Amino acid sequence: MSNENRIDTYRRKLLGGGAALVAGVTIAPGVILNTVAQAAKPGDRPLDRPVDDSVRWGLLVDANKCDGCEKCVTACHETHGVKSHGRPETDAQWIRVVKLRDRKTGYEQQLPVMCQHCKHPPCVDVCPTGASMKRADGIVLVDKHICIGCRYCMMACPYKARSFIHESLEGEQLPHAPRGKGTVESCTMCVYRVDNGQQPACVEACAAEHGEEGKALIFGDLKDPNSEISQQLKKYGGKQIRADLKLDTGVRYQGI
Amino acid sequence: MSVEFREIEGKSMGYLGLLALLGGILALGLGAAYYMEHNGHWVTGMTNQIVWGVPHVFAVFLIVAATGALNVASVATVFNRHVYKYMGRLSGLVAISLLAGGLMILVLDLGHPDRLIVAMTHYNFKSIFAWNMILYNGFFAAVFVYLWAMMDRNARPLYKPAGIFAFAWRIILTTGTGSIFGFLIAREAYNSAVMGPMFVAMSFAYGTAIFTLVLLASYAWTGRPLGDLVVRRLKNMLGIFLVTVFYFVLVFHIASLYVAQRHGVEEFLLFGDNIYSTLFWVGQMLIGLVVPFALLYLPGTSGSRFWLVIASLLVVIGGVIQMYVTIIGGQAWPLDLFPGLEESSSFFDGVIHPYHPSLPEFLLGLGGMAATLLMIALGVKILRFLPMSLEDHVVDPQHHKAAD
Amino acid sequence: MRLTRQLKVTLALIGLASLLITAGAHAEPPLPDIPKGKGEQCVEPTPVMRKQHFEFILRHRDLTMHEGIRTKKYSLVECINCHVVPNEKGEYPRFGSDEHFCSSCHNYASVKIDCFQCHADKPESAYGKAKGKFNHALGGSNPHHFSNKAAGPLSKGDLELVSAENNSHE
Numbered sequence: 001m002s003n004e005n006r007i008d009t010y011r012r013k014l015l016g017g018g019a020a021l022v023a024g025v026t027i028a029p030g031v032i033l034n035t036v037a038q039a040a041k042p043g044d045r046p047l048d049r050p051v052d053d054s055v056r057w058g059l060l061v062d063a064n065k066c067d068g069c070e071k072c073v074t075a076c077h078e079t080h081g082v083k084s085h086g087r088p089e090t091d092a093q094w095i096r097v098v099k100l101r102d103r104k105t106g107y108e109q110q111l112p113v114m115c116q117h118c119k120h121p122p123c124v125d126v127c128p129t130g131a132s133m134k135r136a137d138g139i140v141l142v143d144k145h146i147c148i149g150c151r152y153c154m155m156a157c158p159y160k161a162r163s164f165i166h167e168s169l170e171g172e173q174l175p176h177a178p179r180g181k182g183t184v185e186s187c188t189m190c191v192y193r194v195d196n197g198q199q200p201a202c203v204e205a206c207a208a209e210h211g212e213e214g215k216a217l218i219f220g221d222l223k224d225p226n227s228e229i230s231q232q233l234k235k236y237g238g239k240q241i242r243a244d245l246k247l248d249t250g251v252r253y254q255g256i
Numbered sequence: 257m258s259v260e261f262r263e264i265e266g267k268s269m270g271y272l273g274l275l276a277l278l279g280g281i282l283a284l285g286l287g288a289a290y291y292m293e294h295n296g297h298w299v300t301g302m303t304n305q306i307v308w309g310v311p312h313v314f315a316v317f318l319i320v321a322a323t324g325a326l327n328v329a330s331v332a333t334v335f336n337r338h339v340y341k342y343m344g345r346l347s348g349l350v351a352i353s354l355l356a357g358g359l360m361i362l363v364l365d366l367g368h369p370d371r372l373i374v375a376m377t378h379y380n381f382k383s384i385f386a387w388n389m390i391l392y393n394g395f396f397a398a399v400f401v402y403l404w405a406m407m408d409r410n411a412r413p414l415y416k417p418a419g420i421f422a423f424a425w426r427i428i429l430t431t432g433t434g435s436i437f438g439f440l441i442a443r444e445a446y447n448s449a450v451m452g453p454m455f456v457a458m459s460f461a462y463g464t465a466i467f468t469l470v471l472l473a474s475y476a477w478t479g480r481p482l483g484d485l486v487v488r489r490l491k492n493m494l495g496i497f498l499v500t501v502f503y504f505v506l507v508f509h510i511a512s513l514y515v516a517q518r519h520g521v522e523e524f525l526l527f528g529d530n531i532y533s534t535l536f537w538v539g540q541m542l543i544g545l546v547v548p549f550a551l552l553y554l555p556g557t558s559g560s561r562f563w564l565v566i567a568s569l570l571v572v573i574g575g576v577i578q579m580y581v582t583i584i585g586g587q588a589w590p591l592d593l594f595p596g597l598e599e600s601s602s603f604f605d606g607v608i609h610p611y612h613p614s615l616p617e618f619l620l621g622l623g624g625m626a627a628t629l630l631m632i633a634l635g636v637k638i639l640r641f642l643p644m645s646l647e648d649h650v651v652d653p654q655h656h657k658a659a660d
Numbered sequence: 661m662r663l664t665r666q667l668k669v670t671l672a673l674i675g676l677a678s679l680l681i682t683a684g685a686h687a688e689p690p691l692p693d694i695p696k697g698k699g700e701q702c703v704e705p706t707p708v709m710r711k712q713h714f715e716f717i718l719r720h721r722d723l724t725m726h727e728g729i730r731t732k733k734y735s736l737v738e739c740i741n742c743h744v745v746p747n748e749k750g751e752y753p754r755f756g757s758d759e760h761f762c763s764s765c766h767n768y769a770s771v772k773i774d775c776f777q778c779h780a781d782k783p784e785s786a787y788g789k790a791k792g793k794f795n796h797a798l799g800g801s802n803p804h805h806f807s808n809k810a811a812g813p814l815s816k817g818d819l820e821l822v823s824a825e826n827n828s829h830e
Contacts, residue, residue: 090297155307175782
């Protein structure tokens with residue numbers, strides 16, 4: 001049994017216990033767990049503590065390694081129960097592969113584009129109810145409970161990252177990917193998986209397809225200089241899509 | 257002399273027929289909204305590319321026109337133009353009716369109209385949209401107080417402050433409505449500070465045109481006397497506003513044409529082989545500006561009430577078309593994620609987005625217009641909005657004497 | 661006479677109606693048939709849950725959404741995991757049917773909720789194979805608040821475990 005798993009067991013014990021137990025032990029383990037949470041891996045935060053800004057989750061896309069296989073797209077849409085209704089113009093897409101071509105030289109490349117999880121997200125600025133929101137750890141989400149479906153965020157997003165749900169989905173949803181008619185949605189950076197110590201589905205699928213060396217997607221904490229993503233960015237640099245807008249995106253690209 | 261205001265009788269077959277017609281259109285609109293909400297928006301022409309469609313064209317048009325319709329009252333109160341004073345009540349009624357009709361459309365098109373209460377209780381104060389909700393509610397409140405000051409002798413001291421407040425509020429409101437588009441940083445067809453003032457100019461034109469139509473219709477249909485003085489003033493006001501709109505449209509497009517980054521979108525909207533450039537030149541410019549302006553001032557048609565009605569109708573039609581070009585055309589042009597590169601994807605990156613408006617969307621839009629007119633028609637029957645006479649010697653005794 | 665006949669009919673109808681009303685008063689009021697969930701006890705005593713379940717769920721929803729708190733105690737997914745059970749045919753009832761835990765009572769009380777416009781109305785275990793390989797089960801068929809009861813207060817060993825993990829990061 002690895003330490004990691006034992007910690008999990010411990011936490012389950014703690015969280016799963018009756019109310020009296022929780023009340024009795026909150027203070028001491030709370031303090032200890034807080035120190036544990038400084039490490040920069042998904043799932044390090046105990047799930048009874050709020051997210052904070054000690055981490056900023058990010059993605060790194062290496063366009064040179066992306067072959068457009070769309071495994072990331074499939075994985076994402078399977079994970080979240082996003083299905084086509086046979087109407088491409090109204091079907092939701094959380095992540096898509098964009099093909100680029102330089103008109104003059106004919107140079108072609110492709111890369112996945114999803115919500116860029118901006119530090120200054122225009123969708124959050126314009127949302128009238130505050131349904132468009134940014135978590136303390138940098139993940140941009142839609143609180144569908146208070147989304148009224150005005151679609152102003154879709155007008156404001158520079159990345160075309162958002163989709164409106166144009167039809168009833170009752171009965172089609174998966175337990176950890178709530179989504180429904182009349183609300184707007186986009187990539188959640190697999191917030192549920194990340195909170196539970198997993199990588200986003202697209203990242204996992206990319207590595208499974210192309211191996212550690214060939215993978216085009218890296219997930220990690222942009223604030224931790226030792227994380228794989230930060231190391232890569234330090235070594236090879238990274239660009240933002242529409243960097244001119246100065247939105248400070250959480251998704252970075254190499255090879256564009 | 258004091259002017260007598262009185263409710264219209266409202267028993268004629270014509271009036272009841274009008275109510276029935278408007279009620280019918282409104283019912284169709286509500287039915288269309290229910291159909292859209294029940295099935296989801298896929299039954300409309302709106303998509304993930306064209307997220308705002310025909311309902312928004314009508315809604316924004318009505319909301320913009322609403323503030324402009326208050327102009328007649330403002331001119332009397334704020335700028336002391338006595339001639340307009342007796343039209344103040346009707347001006348307030350038309351303004352709130354237009355706003356109510358526009359908001360009705362906007363709300364019924366939401367993905368979750370059932371969550372209107374959420375929109376009223378959760379505010380994100382950085383959102384220009386949320387500001388607008390406050391501005392809309394404030395506009396209702398301001399105009400109600402203003403109307404009260406006009407209609408109740410005891411509230412007379414409020415008349416001037418309420419009028420000035422409502423005028424200031426309406427300028428801010430329309431600037432806010434324009435800024436809904438003006439603040440969209442990533443969309444090349446918008447993202448301009450000129451949007452705010454341009455919408456203010458448009459509101460003057462659209463609001464005056466609608467007010468003129470309502471006034472001429474009510475006086476013609478009730479048989480109450482309406483002097484040429486008032487009609488001439490409204491005509492001149494409309495003419496000036498059309499010139500102002502033309503000025504802002506010119507500034508907006510010239511500024512855009514100057515920016516290399518925007519050559520694509522400007523060429524698309526103004527000279528492209530598509531519906532939007534046709535709508536811009538034939539609809540917005542010709543039908544909405546040039547022809548009505550000519551009708552207002554050419555010797556053959558100037559001074560004719562019939563041609564004033566036609567000119568006002570053309571301004572309204574041109575206004576709706578302008579909104580179509582602005583709202584739909586602006587979205588049809590794709591976002592440019594990678595400037596300088598050709599983009600393509602299964603999510604319609606890099607291509608012009610098609611839009612096929614559906615019947616329910618039009619019905620909802622027309623339903624909002626019908627709701628507006630219904631409110632006005634009922635308003636003038638229930639309360640004293642209309643003066644018994646707007647003859648020249650009534651609205652301006654001095655002028656009449658001088659003319660004699 | 662036509663009038664007397666009408667009068668008779670009316671009287672008869674009134675009599676019949678009053679009979680029905682009195683009969684109804686003696687009968688038990690109809691109660692919703694609420695399906696029994698898994699386990700013996702919910703996360704709070706039943707009367708508390710009946711009265712306040714929406715408050716717990718609402719508060720938890722905001723905590724989860726905005727602060728990422730994902731404790732299971734008031735999680736809607738966990739509610740469904742225990743409370744939505746297959747019917748005699750072995751099928752999971754859909755929300756809206758009287759067989760579904762939530763709608764059995766909400767139908768009865770005529771209280772409209774829109775949770776299931778977005779949320780799954782079946783337990784995680786119902787997804788079985790349909791679940792893609794990128795979803796892993798949490799709780800689900802093994803609901804935490806019955807099976808994973810803490811053995812007792814935290815032991816010294818537990819604390820050591822945490823400190824060990826803590827040290828290993830340094």
